[in-house]
Amino acid sequence: MKTKFLFIIGLLSSYLVFGQDSLRMFRLKTQFIAFTPLKNEIEKVNGLTVGLGFDSRYAPNTQSNFQKVNGLNLDINPLGFLIWMFYDPSRIAFKEAYLQVNGINISAAGYVRGVNHNGVSLSMYNYGNTMNGMLVSAITTDIEKGNGVLISGLGISAKELKGLSISIFNDANTLKGMQIGFHNKATTGKGLQIGIVNKSDKLRGLQIGFWNKNGKRKLPLVNWNFKAKK
Known part of the structure; x- marks a missing residue:
């Protein structure tokens, strides 16, 4: 009898630990508020992201999985102008997108290769992959594909453009x-x-x-x- 009782206690404890681990994993994978660059274990953010931006160079570990942000992104990177001066998108060995942003992006810097966006974006520059919606950049835009309205102060370059380009x-x-x-x-x-x-x-x-x-x-x-x- 005592053996059965201990077995039941052990079984319940294992279920409890498993449930806590599952809940913790869910919280890690889906966030309502997160700081950028996103941690590698976060798969989706439904709400608000704030930080230095989505450039994987700022992260301790580079992205190994596809991530998604639904909502508002605020990028307060103070190095935006320096990045624009020295970043050359033509030298980036781009393979496939690692991030999808759906919503509003307000950035003191901008997107780099590997980022897709659907919605409205206001930034200093835009070097993203596929951009859909209303996109305004203070200086330059250099992207793979653009669909919608693109406005940039100095120049706009795209391999494929469907819509309106003003620069x-x-x-x-x-x-x-x-x-x-x-x-x-x-x-x-x-x-x-x-x-x-x-x-x-x-x-x-x-x-x-x-x-x-x-x-x-x-x-x-x-x-x-x-x-x-x-």
């Missing part, structure tokens, strides 16, 4: 939408360019500016091409 210098490998700025460049695409200088190799659409160049001709003021280039 002094706009550059897109593939454009489906509109570029407005001093110098607009699109390798290929469909849409409208409005600026002082507009250049494209295979743009199907309209160019309005002081000097316009497309795959068919060079013209001042207005240029057009509505046929696909063979």
Whole structure:
């Protein structure tokens, strides 16, 4: 009888410890408030993130799992301007995104490669991966894909752009939408360019500016091409 009693006590204790570990693991994986850079064991934040940003270089361990933030991110990194001066996204060996942000981002610095965003972003610069929504950067934007409205003070560069791009210098490998700025460049695409200088190799659409160049001709003021280039 005594043996059975001790066995039951031991079994209940193991269940209790297991339950506490499971609860602790859930709390670690899902947070309502978290500091950035996110700890490696956090998988999701539903609420608020505050800190230095999502650059894995600031974390003690680099990200080994995909993480997600739903809500508001406040980035108070004081080194934003220095990062912008020395960070070269073209030299980053990017493989796949490690973070998805859905909501509002307000940053004294900005995103780096490996971050996807859906929503509204206000930052000094933006070097993220896929950006969807309303994105405003004080200095530059250099991303893989952009969908929505992109506004930047100095320049916007994207491999693929669908939507509206407003900056002094706009550059897109593939454009489906509109570029407005001093110098607009699109390798290929469909849409409208409005600026002082507009250049494209295979743009199907309209160019309005002081000097316009497309795959068919060079013209001042207005240029057009509505046929696909063979």
